[in-house]
Amino acid sequence: MKFQIQSQLKYRIDYEATFIFNFSIAKNAYQKVISEELEIKPQMKIEEYISPALRNRYLRINVQAGNLEVNYRATVELCYVEENPNSIREVPLDVLPLDTFYFLYPSRYCQSDRLMSMANQEFGDLLPDYSRVTAICNWIYNKVSYMSGSTDSNTSAYDTATERAGVCRDFAHLGIAFCRALNIPARFVSCYAYNLEPPDFHACFEAYLGDRWYLFDPTRLVSQKGIIRIGTGKDAADVAFATIFGTAELEEKNIIVQLLDNQSLSNTVQAIAIS
Amino acid sequence: MKFQIQSQLKYRIDYEATFIFNFSIAKNAYQKVISEELEIKPQMKIEEYISPALRNRYLRINVQAGNLEVNYRATVELCYVEENPNSIREVPLDVLPLDTFYFLYPSRYCQSDRLMSMANQEFGDLLPDYSRVTAICNWIYNKVSYMSGSTDSNTSAYDTATERAGVCRDFAHLGIAFCRALNIPARFVSCYAYNLEPPDFHACFEAYLGDRWYLFDPTRLVSQKGIIRIGTGKDAADVAFATIFGTAELEEKNIIVQLLDNQSLSNTVQAIAIS
Amino acid sequence: MKFQIQSQLKYRIDYEATFIFNFSIAKNAYQKVISEELEIKPQMKIEEYISPALRNRYLRINVQAGNLEVNYRATVELCYVEENPNSIREVPLDVLPLDTFYFLYPSRYCQSDRLMSMANQEFGDLLPDYSRVTAICNWIYNKVSYMSGSTDSNTSAYDTATERAGVCRDFAHLGIAFCRALNIPARFVSCYAYNLEPPDFHACFEAYLGDRWYLFDPTRLVSQKGIIRIGTGKDAADVAFATIFGTAELEEKNIIVQLLDNQSLSNTVQAIAIS
Amino acid sequence: MKFQIQSQLKYRIDYEATFIFNFSIAKNAYQKVISEELEIKPQMKIEEYISPALRNRYLRINVQAGNLEVNYRATVELCYVEENPNSIREVPLDVLPLDTFYFLYPSRYCQSDRLMSMANQEFGDLLPDYSRVTAICNWIYNKVSYMSGSTDSNTSAYDTATERAGVCRDFAHLGIAFCRALNIPARFVSCYAYNLEPPDFHACFEAYLGDRWYLFDPTRLVSQKGIIRIGTGKDAADVAFATIFGTAELEEKNIIVQLLDNQSLSNTVQAIAIS
Numbered sequence A, B, C, D: 001m002k003f004q005i006q007s008q009l010k011y012r013i014d015y016e017a018t019f020i021f022n023f024s025i026a027k028n029a030y031q032k033v034i035s036e037e038l039e040i041k042p043q044m045k046i047e048e049y050i051s052p053a054l055r056n057r058y059l060r061i062n063v064q065a066g067n068l069e070v071n072y073r074a075t076v077e078l079c080y081v082e083e084n085p086n087s088i089r090e091v092p093l094d095v096l097p098l099d100t101f102y103f104l105y106p107s108r109y110c111q112s113d114r115l116m117s118m119a120n121q122e123f124g125d126l127l128p129d130y131s132r133v134t135a136i137c138n139w140i141y142n143k144v145s146y147m148s149g150s151t152d153s154n155t156s157a158y159d160t161a162t163e164r165a166g167v168c169r170d171f172a173h174l175g176i177a178f179c180r181a182l183n184i185p186a187r188f189v190s191c192y193a194y195n196l197e198p199p200d201f202h203a204c205f206e207a208y209l210g211d212r213w214y215l216f217d218p219t220r221l222v223s224q225k226g227i228i229r230i231g232t233g234k235d236a237a238d239v240a241f242a243t244i245f246g247t248a249e250l251e252e253k254n255i256i257v258q259l260l261d262n263q264s265l266s267n268t269v270q271a272i273a274i275s
Helices: A098-104 A116-123 A130-143 A157-163 A168-181 B098-104 B116-123 B130-143 B157-163 B168-181 C098-104 C116-123 C130-143 C157-163 C168-181 D098-104 D116-123 D130-143 D157-163 D168-181
Strands: A002-013 A017-021 A031-041 A047-050 A057-063 A066-078 A081-083 A186-193 A202-209 A212-216 A227-233 A242-245 A248-259 A271-273 B002-013 B017-021 B031-041 B047-050 B057-063 B066-078 B081-083 B186-193 B202-209 B212-216 B227-233 B242-245 B248-259 B271-273 C002-013 C017-021 C031-041 C047-050 C057-063 C066-078 C081-083 C186-193 C202-209 C212-216 C227-233 C242-245 C248-259 C271-273 D002-013 D017-021 D031-041 D047-050 D057-063 D066-078 D081-083 D186-193 D202-209 D212-216 D227-233 D242-245 D248-259 D271-273
Touching (some): A002 A186, A047 D098, A098 D057, A116 B157, A130 A168, A130 A202, A130 A212, A157 B116, A168 A186, A186 A248, A212 A271, B098 C047, B116 B130, B168 B186, B202 B227, C116 C130, C116 D157, C130 C168, C130 C202, C130 C212, C157 C168, C186 C248, D002 D186, D057 D066, D130 D168, D168 D202, D202 D227, D212 D271
Antiparallel strands (some): A017 A057, A017 A242, A047 A057, A081 A271, B017 B242, B031 B066, B047 B057, C031 C066, C047 C057, C186 C202, C186 C227, D186 D227
16 A cells, blocks of 8 residues: 655744654555655755664754745555454553553553542453454544544643543543553554545544554544554654744644545545554 | 531641641531531631632631540531422523532533533433433442552542542542533532441532432432532532641541431432531 | 723624623722723623622623624722731631631632642741742743743643743742642732733732732732732632633623822732732 | 662552662763662563663563562662863854754653743743753752752642752752753753762753763752662653652651762762763
8 A cells, every 4th residue: 555645834033943844754574665755845954863773764954044944755554463452452561562561650641540430430340452452442432522622731641531532642641551550551543544534634543462562542533554653652742843942933734645546435444553 | 317426526736737627528508517526726716707608618727736636516507408309400501500510610620621522422322311410329339349448639620530549528529520521510519427437427429400419429328318518519529528827637536427307318219408 | 090991802603602700990998989880782782700709790681693792891999908918917727817718728720739849948948928929820820931822711720830831820829829728818800901911801810818818920021009809709710701601702892091190000019918 | 989779668549559770880980780689579470571772771661469579689880070160161053963952852741832922922032052951040049949859750840949948859850941942952860879868869951061960959959979770761750760650658768878889979060971
C-alpha cells in the first residue's frame, strides 16, 4: 500500500526561535520511504537527529524573525502485519520483554498510576488479550466526545477520564494510561492518516501484545491501514510535530495524504502492526 | 425514634491553638434535642455560634498547650419525613426555589463544573426523579471502594471520580458533584449514625427534590433512619467536626450512638428527609 | 461619590435556557442605589432573590430560543469608609467574630488549605496587620502577569500560584487563598469599576481586619474608590455575573461607568471599606 | 574515591508478584564497579536488563507468596570530573546537542510546561550559566521544607512548587522542572549517598551545561562527591529502586555507604560531573 504525503507549515516568527520538528515519516521495517523531499523557505541550515531506540526523526531549524515555510513531501510504502486478533494474548509480566517495561511507567500525559483503580474496575475482569484493548478503545469512543478545541496542551489522561471530551491526542493518552494501568505496555504514535477529515496530523497508540506492538485508534476516524507513522514516544510530549522554543504563530497547516495504489482502504477486522 | 449520642475527643496540644468544633446536633423541625451536655477538660470559656441560614452550631475554644478533653452527650428525637420515592420528582430550573441555587454551584471538594460531561454521559438519560439520585448512589457504591486511609483532606470529587477509592466524605462529595452537574441542588451532611461500624463521625448528602431535601448515603453503611444531623454545608470544608488553627494531635475519638426506643431500625425503601 | 452604571448584555440562545444573573448593584449601608432600571428584550418574567446573609441580588430569567437583551442602568452613591491603614490590625483567632470564620475555609477556586506552606513561607514573618495583605497584593501584582484569555472558568488559585498569569478574578482568588491560609478571613467581590480599561465587569477581594472588611485589588487597574459592589461570595462560583443553565452565546457586553460628581478619583493611600 | 555499598531489602509478599529493581550501581566512565555481589533469598531466577541509552540496570524477579530478601554489595570507584563552576555556561538551543532535547520535555513528575512563567519570573533575569542552576537549587532549599512523609508517589513538581514541602525526590523533580522550563536539559539521578542521615536511597538531578551533565542536589544533605549513581531518567517514574507489580510490603530497608579511602569528603565548591 503506497501513500503520498504532503505537509506544509507556515509560521510567522516575531523574534529568533528554535524549532524541533518531528513530521518526517519514520523509517522502519514496516514502512519504507520511497522518496522524500524537504524544502524550507527561506533556505537555511537543517540538522536531523534520529533517536537511537525509537528511530524518531527530529529536525532542528534556527529561525530569524520573519516568515518560515516548510514543505515536506514523501512517498511511503506500508508493509503492515495483519493478524487475527483472536489469537493475540497479553504477555504476563514474568515473560514480558524487559525493554517494554519502560512503556508501563506513567508519563506526563498518561498518569497510569492514578488510573489503576479505575482501569481495574472497568476492565479488570476482561480476558487478558487483544479484545481487552479493544474494549478500552470502545469505552473511550463511547464515553469521550471528540470535540475540536475542547482541550489544550496541558490536558492529560487523568483529566480526560473525567472531563470526557478531547481530540485524537487525548483519546490516545487515555488508551495508553488504561493499558499501562493494566500492565500492558503502551505508547503514543504520531502519524499521518489517510482519509482523515479534516486533514491534519493524527495520533493513536500501540500496545504490546503477543510478540509485537499493535495499533489502536479509539477515535475510529480512520482505517488503521492508512496510518503512516511519524513518531513513537511515551506520550505527546516526546513527539510533538513542532516544539517551538520562542514565539511563533502557525498561520497555515496543509496536510494531504493520497493513496497511490488503485485500491480502497476498507476498515479491517484484523490486528495491524506497523512497528 | 430517640437516640443517645456520646462523643469524646482527646487532644494533645503543643502550643496555643484555636478550635472550631462542629459536633453538636443541629436543632430543627426534624430533630429535637431533648437534653444535651458538654464538658471540657480543663474547664475553659466556650463560645457558640449558630450560622443563620443552615443552623450549624460552631463552638470556639482557645486552648493552651497541654491536654484537651471534650465530652458531648445528647439525647435527640428524630421526626424524619418518610415518603414513597416513586412520587418524588426533580424540580425544573425555572421553578426551583431560588434559595437552593447556591447548592448548584461548585465548591472546594465538589467540582461539579468539571464533572458535567461525565454526569451527563452516565446519568443524563435517566428519568429526572428520585431514582436518578439513587442511580448516582448505586454507581458510587459499585465503582468506588470504601477504604479507610485511602484519601486525605485534600481529596475531592474530581479525584474520586477517577481514583475510585475513598471514605464516607469522599462518597458524599462525589454524589453532590454529580447531582449539581445535573442541576439537582445537593449539599453535605455531617452526622452521627446508628450502627456505624466502627463507630465514628459519618457523612452523607442530601438532594433537593420535590419540595424538600432528601437524604442519600452512597456508602450503604447505615440506615438513613439512624442518621442524626450535625452540620449542613456546601461540602466538608464548611462542617469539619474540628477545624484546628494550630497543631494538635487527636489521641482518642470515642463515639457511641444508642437507640433508646425498643425498636429495631430496619433498612427502608422510603425516602427520608431530616431538614 | 455618585456613579452611573450602564450594563448591556446580548445573548443568542439555541434552546430554552435558565439564567441566573448577578449584575445588580448590592444595596447596603456603604452604597445607596438612587435609581435603577432593568429592561429585558423580549419582555418576560423576572424573579429576584436576595441572599439573606450577603445581600447578593440574583435574577432568574427563563428564556426561549432566540435573542436575549438585558439593559441595566443604575445610579449609585458610594459612602465608603476611609481609614489610615497604619492603624488596622489583623484579628487574633480567639477574638475574631465567629461569623467571619466561614471565610477562612477553602472554596472551589481558593484552596487555601493547599497554600498554607507557601503563604507562611512568603508572608509568615510579616507584621500581622493591613500591610501584610498589601504585601500579598504586591506579590501578586509583581509575580502574576495580567493576560486576557490566559485562564478559563476552571482556573483556581492553586494554578495561578504556579502558572503566574491570569485576569482580575484569578488575582482575587489568589489574594483570598493567601489570606485564608494566614487566618485572615477573605472573600470575593464582583463589581463595576470606574475607569477600567477596557470597560468590563471587574473582581477584587476584601479581607476582614480590625472591625470590618477592607477592599484590596491586586490588579492595580482601578482606584478602590471607584469600585461599585455587585456580589460578595466565597469565590467567583457564588457570584458569576451570569450563570447559564443551557447553552447561550454572549454576543455583546457593554459596560459604562461614569462619575457623576465633578471630581476626579485620585488613587488613595487610605484603606477603603464598602461593606 | 572508593566506596562500599550494602543494600538490604526485605519484603513480605501476599501473592505472586513481579519486581523490577533498579538498585545496582550504574557502570560508566565516571564510576567503576570494582566488585559486586547480589544475593536473593529464597534463591530464584534473576534477569538483568541494561537500557541502551542511559545504561540503567533493571533486575526482574518473579516472586511467590512469602518472604523476599535482597542483599546487594558493591565496591565502586568514583572518578568524577571537578571543574570551576565560574567557567561553565548554559548551551544555546541552536547548538545544544540534539540528543539532550529529550530532557527538555515535560514528564510525569516534572511538568516544566506548566512552570514556564514561574521559572522565567523567578530565574529569567539571571546569567545563563552554572550559577543559574545553583540559584534554582538555593530557591528550592530556602522555600521548600524537607519533611519525611509529607509527600507520596503521586506528588509532582507542580505540587511542590506550591505546597513547599517534600523529600529528596520532590526537590529533584522541582529542580528538573525549573531547568527544563528555562531550556536547560535536566534529568533525574537515583543514587546512594555517603553520609546521608538517616541512610537511605537518595535522589538528586543533573543539568546539561557546557559540554556535559553536572550534578545538583537542592537538599544539601550530602556532598556531591559522595553520590554514587544508580539510575538516570526523565524523572522518578523511570528509575524507582523497586517497581512492584502485585502487593508487597517493604519490611526492612538497610543501606550502608562507607568510604574506603582514608580521606574525608569535604564539601566542594567545584562543579561535579559523574555521567
